[in-house]
Amino acid sequence: MPYDMVYGNGNSNVRVVDLRTDTLTKPTQAMRKVMAVAEVGDSVFGEDPTVCKLERRCADLLEKEDAVYLPSGTMCNLIAIMVHCNKRGVEFIAGNKSHVNLHELGGSAFLAGVHCSQITNKPDGTFCLQELQGRIKVKLDIQEPTTALIIVENTQNMCGGKVLPLEWLDDLAKIASQYKIPLHMDGARLMNAVVQSKVPAKRIAKDMDSVFFCISKGLACPMGSILCGTKSFIAEAKRMRKMLGGGVRQVGILAAAGLLALDEMIDRLQVDHDHTYQIAKAINDLQSSVIRVDLSSVQTNILLVEVDSKIIKGRDFLQKLNEVSESDTTQVCVRGGAINDGEVRFVLQWEVTDEDVNCAIEKIKMVVSQIHDDLKRRGKKRRLS
Numbered sequence: 001m002p003y004d005m006v007y008g009n010g011n012s013n014v015r016v017v018d019l020r021t022d023t024l025t026k027p028t029q030a031m032r033k034v035m036a037v038a039e040v041g042d043s044v045f046g047e048d049p050t051v052c053k054l055e056r057r058c059a060d061l062l063e064k065e066d067a068v069y070l071p072s073g074t075m076c077n078l079i080a081i082m083v084h085c086n087k088r089g090v091e092f093i094a095g096n097k098s099h100v101n102l103h104e105l106g107g108s109a110f111l112a113g114v115h116c117s118q119i120t121n122k123p124d125g126t127f128c129l130q131e132l133q134g135r136i137k138v139k140l141d142i143q144e145p146t147t148a149l150i151i152v153e154n155t156q157n158m159c160g161g162k163v164l165p166l167e168w169l170d171d172l173a174k175i176a177s178q179y180k181i182p183l184h185m186d187g188a189r190l191m192n193a194v195v196q197s198k199v200p201a202k203r204i205a206k207d208m209d210s211v212f213f214c215i216s217k218g219l220a221c222p223m224g225s226i227l228c229g230t231k232s233f234i235a236e237a238k239r240m241r242k243m244l245g246g247g248v249r250q251v252g253i254l255a256a257a258g259l260l261a262l263d264e265m266i267d268r269l270q271v272d273h274d275h276t277y278q279i280a281k282a283i284n285d286l287q288s289s290v291i292r293v294d295l296s297s298v299q300t301n302i303l304l305v306e307v308d309s310k311i312i313k314g315r316d317f318l319q320k321l322n323e324v325s326e327s328d329t330t331q332v333c334v335r336g337g338a339i340n341d342g343e344v345r346f347v348l349q350w351e352v353t354d355e356d357v358n359c360a361i362e363k364i365k366m367v368v369s370q371i372h373d374d375l376k377r378r379g380k381k382r383r384l385s
């Protein structure tokens, strides 16, 4: 698990608002219906009509030649690395806060023999392009691995769901083409970027040699991601998929949910973004010196909350949000993830309702005011305002 998770107390009278992550999404009732009647076949042989349809639609959506439906986003990144860097001892460049660097067990090194060269992510999810240029190594050197790929993440999860600016992507593409280095986009939450920026997915992906997005997160499908690229890239990706044991068979049952998600679950991501902002605004309105948000940086469905770890650690703040005692006026348990002592993360998704959001806000207000009461009692001079 990428970060600490705090779990509830099991009291069934308590409303649980689970904001740990958007992988918690369950398929909708409509999805379950189309899944039950989906046409299927052996998708390793390319004979599952529903999978073929999903792959075609996604390739068209991103204006790429072809696509492949894979079990996970992690496998999409790994396969993209394996295909683009098809030589041991080369490197790819990715942000230090990227999923591929932090949360994939170093699979690129373990399984592909490819080194990850980390470049510092800025708070907006980008990195310095001048620094990038300085790091790209194209000539054979006695000491240095050569650069074979650049990976960007959109939206950037650990920077708080940041949408990469188009101008930055365009400038990056110029550099990549100048050095003839392919670009891969980890677009696990690409559709959140599309909804937030109102820029079509194909425009965002225009200069990407490969790109994937998850249908399993905010789009609510039970499994998978779709990796898109050129025909030859996808042909090779399918070979790697088989080698990694990802050649799954009658998954039209799952792809059917994916097709429905493309129709019904993308535009509604705006609701999650609005909910995220609502919670951020409520925290900001508290004007607390201990629990803070940067309201201007909230863009999509991920909220980073700063916690003054000298007063309370992120994990302990979450513990307080998670605990409910019988005398509490708000019988609500809020769950989140602790990134580190000074930062916690909340993620919104379709199952979290307006009512849940209001309850979560009440609970957060209560806990923050308790923290300040404790502070006063302990004789510290900090104040709410």
Ligand SMILES: *Cc1c(COP(=O)(O)O)cnc(C)c1O
Pocket (backbone or CB within 6 Å): 071, 072, 073, 074, 075, 099, 100, 153, 155, 157, 186, 188, 189, 214, 216, 224, 225
């Ligand atoms: C979740 C996620 C992945 C991996 O997807 P899985 O399907 O969980 O393997 C990759 N990149 C980012 C940015 C993610 O948030």
